[in-house]
Amino acid sequence: xxxxxxxxxxxxxxxxxxxxxxxxxxxxxxxxxxxxxxxxxxxxxxxxxxxxxxxxxxxxxxxxxxxxxxxxxxxxxxxxxxxxxxxxxxxxxxxxxxxxxxxxxxxxxxxxxxxxxxxxxxxxxxxxxxxxxxxxxxxxxxxxxxxxxxxxxxxxxxxxxxxxxxxxxxxxxxxxxxxxxxxxxxxxxxxxxxxxxxxxxxxxxxxxxxxxxxxxxxxxxxx
Amino acid sequence: xxxxxxxxxxxxxxxxxxxxxxxxxxxxxxxxxxxxxxxxxxxxxxxxxxxxxxxxxxxxxxxxxxxxxxxxxxxxxxxxxxxxxxxxxxxxxxxxxxxxxxxxxxxxxxxxxxxxxxxxxxxxxxxxxxxxxxxxxxxxxxxxxxxxxxxxxxxxxxxxxxxxxxxxxxxxxxxxxxxxxxxxxxxxxxxxxxxxxxxxxxxxxxxxxxxxxxxxxxxxxxx
DNA sequence: CGTAACTTTGAGACGTGTCAAATAGCGTGG
DNA sequence: CCACGCTATTTGACACGTCTCAAAGTTACG
Numbered sequence: 001x002x003x004x005x006x007x008x009x010x011x012x013x014x015x016x017x018x019x020x021x022x023x024x025x026x027x028x029x030x031x032x033x034x035x036x037x038x039x040x041x042x043x044x045x046x047x048x049x050x051x052x053x054x055x056x057x058x059x060x061x062x063x064x065x066x067x068x069x070x071x072x073x074x075x076x077x078x079x080x081x082x083x084x085x086x087x088x089x090x091x092x093x094x095x096x097x098x099x100x101x102x103x104x105x106x107x108x109x110x111x112x113x114x115x116x117x118x119x120x121x122x123x124x125x126x127x128x129x130x131x132x133x134x135x136x137x138x139x140x141x142x143x144x145x146x147x148x149x150x151x152x153x154x155x156x157x158x159x160x161x162x163x164x165x166x167x168x169x170x171x172x173x174x175x176x177x178x179x180x181x182x183x184x185x186x187x188x189x190x191x192x193x194x195x196x197x198x199x200x201x202x203x204x205x206x207x208x209x210x211x212x213x214x215x216x217x218x219x220x221x222x223x
Numbered sequence: 224x225x226x227x228x229x230x231x232x233x234x235x236x237x238x239x240x241x242x243x244x245x246x247x248x249x250x251x252x253x254x255x256x257x258x259x260x261x262x263x264x265x266x267x268x269x270x271x272x273x274x275x276x277x278x279x280x281x282x283x284x285x286x287x288x289x290x291x292x293x294x295x296x297x298x299x300x301x302x303x304x305x306x307x308x309x310x311x312x313x314x315x316x317x318x319x320x321x322x323x324x325x326x327x328x329x330x331x332x333x334x335x336x337x338x339x340x341x342x343x344x345x346x347x348x349x350x351x352x353x354x355x356x357x358x359x360x361x362x363x364x365x366x367x368x369x370x371x372x373x374x375x376x377x378x379x380x381x382x383x384x385x386x387x388x389x390x391x392x393x394x395x396x397x398x399x400x401x402x403x404x405x406x407x408x409x410x411x412x413x414x415x416x417x418x419x420x421x422x423x424x425x426x427x428x429x430x431x432x433x434x435x436x437x438x439x440x441x442x443x444x445x446x
Numbered sequence: 447c448g449t450a451a452c453t454t455t456g457a458g459a460c461g462t463g464t465c466a467a468a469t470a471g472c473g474t475g476g
Numbered sequence: 477c478c479a480c481g482c483t484a485t486t487t488g489a490c491a492c493g494t495c496t497c498a499a500a501g502t503t504a505c506g
Contacts, residue, residue, distance in 0.1 A: 062358065064366040065445040072358055085351045091358070113344065120343035121336065127350035128308045134357040135295055135314070139285050141364040142293040142405035146462070174485065182365035184463055189486055205471080206485060222288040369494070397453065407495060412454055428503080429453060 020052050020080075020104045023122030025112045029104035040093040040101065041082070047089045049103045051081040056099020057171040060091045061179070071180040072134070074172065076160055083109070083126060097171045141182050144223050149181040150191035151220035154201070158211060168209040195220070243275050243303075243327045246345030248335045252327035263316040263324065264305070270312045272326045274304040279322020280394040283314045284402070294403040296356070297395065299383055306332070306349060320394045364405050367446050372404040373414035374443035377424070381434060391432040418443070 019026040031054060034040060040051065040058065051058075058075040072091060075081055081093055081101075112119040140152055158168055170177075174185040181188065195201045200216040201209050211217065242249040254277060257263060263274065263281065274281075281298040295314060298304055304316055304324075335342040363375055381391055393400075397408040404411065415432075418424045423439040424432050434440065 062362050064362060068366045070362045070365040072361060084355065085348060086355070090355055113347065115340075117338075117340050117343060120340060120347060124336065124343060124347045124350060125308060127347060127354055131350055131354045131357060132307065132309070132313055134354060134361060135285065138295060138357060138360055138364060139287060139293045141361060143287040143291045185485075186464085186487085187462060190462095193486075396451095408453075409455085409496085410494060413494095416454075 018054075018102055020050070020102055022109065022112055023116065023118035023120070025116050025119045027104045027108045027112060029102040031100055032103050033098070033100055034095040035098050036095060038095045040095060041089050042092045043089055045089050047082055047084075047086060047106055050083055050106055050109045051093070052102040052104065053077050053079045053081065054100040054102050057096040058093055058099060058101070059096050059172070059176060059180075060093045062091055069179045070182065071176060072137075074157075074176075074180070080126060082106075083123060085113075085123075085127075096176060144221075146181075146183055146187045147191050147194060148221055148223040149183065150177070150188060151195065151200075151217045153177060153181055154209060154211070155214075155217055155221055158214075166211045168211070170207045170209060174206070241277075241325055243273070243325055243332075245332065245335055246339065246341035246343070248339050248342045250327045250331045250335060252325040254323055255326050256321070256323055257318040258321050259318060261318045263318060264312050265315045266312055268312050270305055270307075270309060270329055273306055273329055273332045274316070275325040275327065276300050276302045276304070277323040277325050280319040281316055281322060281324070282319050282395070282399060282403075283316045285314055292402045293405065294399060295360075297380075297399075297403070303349060305329075306346060308333075308336075308346075308350075319399060367444075369404075369406055369410045370414050370417065371444055371446035372406065373400070373411060374418065374423075374440045376400060376404055377432060377434070378437075378440055378444055381437075389434045389437075391434070393430045393432060397429070 017028050018031050019028045021027075029052070034056075041047070041049075043062065053075050055077055058079075058081060059071050060073050060075065060081060061069050061071045063069055074096065075093075082089060084090060109123075113123050114120075140149055144152065154168070157170070158165060161168060172180075174188050177183075178185045178188045183191075192201070192203060192206075195217070196203050198216060200211075200213045200220065202212055203209060240251045241254055242251045244250075252275070257279075264270075264272075266285065276298050278300055281302075281304060282294050283296050283298065283304060284292050284294045286292055297319065298316075305312060307313060332346075336346050337343075363372055367375065377391070380393070381388060384391060395403075397411050400406075401408045401411045406414075415424070415426060415429075418440070419426050421439060423434075423436045423443065425435055426432060
């Protein structure tokens with residue numbers, strides 16, 4: 001899942017109108033660029049758009065009342081953001097890297113879901129998949145230690161980047177990883193170092209991870 | 224499994240078939256009784272039914288590979304369980320108390336969602352609500368300390384039991400609470416004791432909680 | 447009443463957070 | 477192209493909170 005195909009639509013002018021496909025329904029959208037760390041939307045804002053990642057990485061997050069940040073998810077190209085069917089966004093979203101998003105008016109999405117059975121079903125499937133992933137994360141935060149969390153993160157990210165890849169380019173900082181795993185940057189850093197000592201990974205640079213021993217990571221993850 | 228409730232209907236001899244309503248669609252189901260700690264379904268089992276809690280409390284949970292239990296949610300009367308649209312259950316479910324569940328064949332639910340727009344939308348709304356709740360729990364596990372978690376738990380449970388109630392009868396043990404909040408029973412117990420010392424709650428018995436100072440709990444929860 | 451399960455309390459160990467400082471990486475401007 | 481400065485990352489020492497282990501106390505139930 002890299003780049004989203006832009007489909008040509010019939011019309012007087014043969015412009016390629018980018019669109020989001022939801023259960024066979026095409027919803028036209030507008031591509032928009034965001035630079036690193038740019039806010040895409042904030043908690044409580046009226047949810048005017050649904051977003052699809054075209055290029056780059058996005059983080060969604062919530063803040064506890066004393067300002068601590070919990071990253072709920074990283075979103076890669078193809079992922080949809082903001083389909084939560086609420087009037088206002090419950091989460092915030094920011095660009096982890098420079099990225100391109102397809103903005104689709106929520107009213108169009110709502111209309112599709114309200115009128116089209118297969119669109120509603122597609123939305124349901126997406127929500128169900130997200131729920132399962134969120135529950136997986138609950139298990140990670142609830143029952144795993146620091147090393148296990150970082151190993152699980154690497155394996156998860158590796159999966160989402162195409163699976164078999166042995167080399168990963170992490171788009172996010174240690175702080176992002178820490179806030180996703182509910183650890184501190186220091187603890188995340190130490191976990192990376194330890195995995196390198198154990199020859200489970202190599203770290204040519206801090207953002208570039210070579211998975212040397214996937215089995216070791218899986219054992220580590222299991223806890 | 225015990226008796227099916229008969230309800231008087233006008234005129235003809237009729238047995239009112241208990242049913243689950245999903246977006247205006249009535250899906251017939253069979254009530255079934257479970258005793259305390261009975262397994263309702265296990266992870267990996269084929270998902271033959273969708274369950275609605277009629278009476279009692281149910282816990283859904285996942286296990287980490289070394290057997291530790293994480294409770295994902297407590298389900299009270301009215302709640303649906305197993306609507307995750309997967310072929311097999313991703314979670315396990317057990318009866319916290321003796322309880323009555325309405326079993327609805329998954330094939331009926333799937334059919335309703337596949338054919339009826341308002342049923343699909345209702346399912347989507349339910350999934351979205353569950354997702355939001357799961358994310359809230361992620362924030363709790365990720366960013367809150369022991370006291371804050373227990374305070375949040377009491378407020379959450381209080382809300383779900385009707386809101387304004389000052390007295391709560393907890394159906395679950397300290398171990399259940401601990402596994403929900405990702406703490407140990409000892410830590411949960413100490414948090415209760417501390418809140419009692421602070422006059423935020425009173426504990427006539429270990430399962431009976433009187434909320435004396437909701438504001439104090441809200442402050443605690445916020446952390 | 448007696449027994450088993452649950453809860454509370456205590457003392458100490460362990461893991462992660464906190465604070466501080468050194469190091470590496472990276473973009474900018476000379 | 478190199479020097480500089482800023483940010484990100486790594487490393488270390490120590491503190492703190494929660495877990496672990498142990499035991500006493502309580503409750504429910506036969």
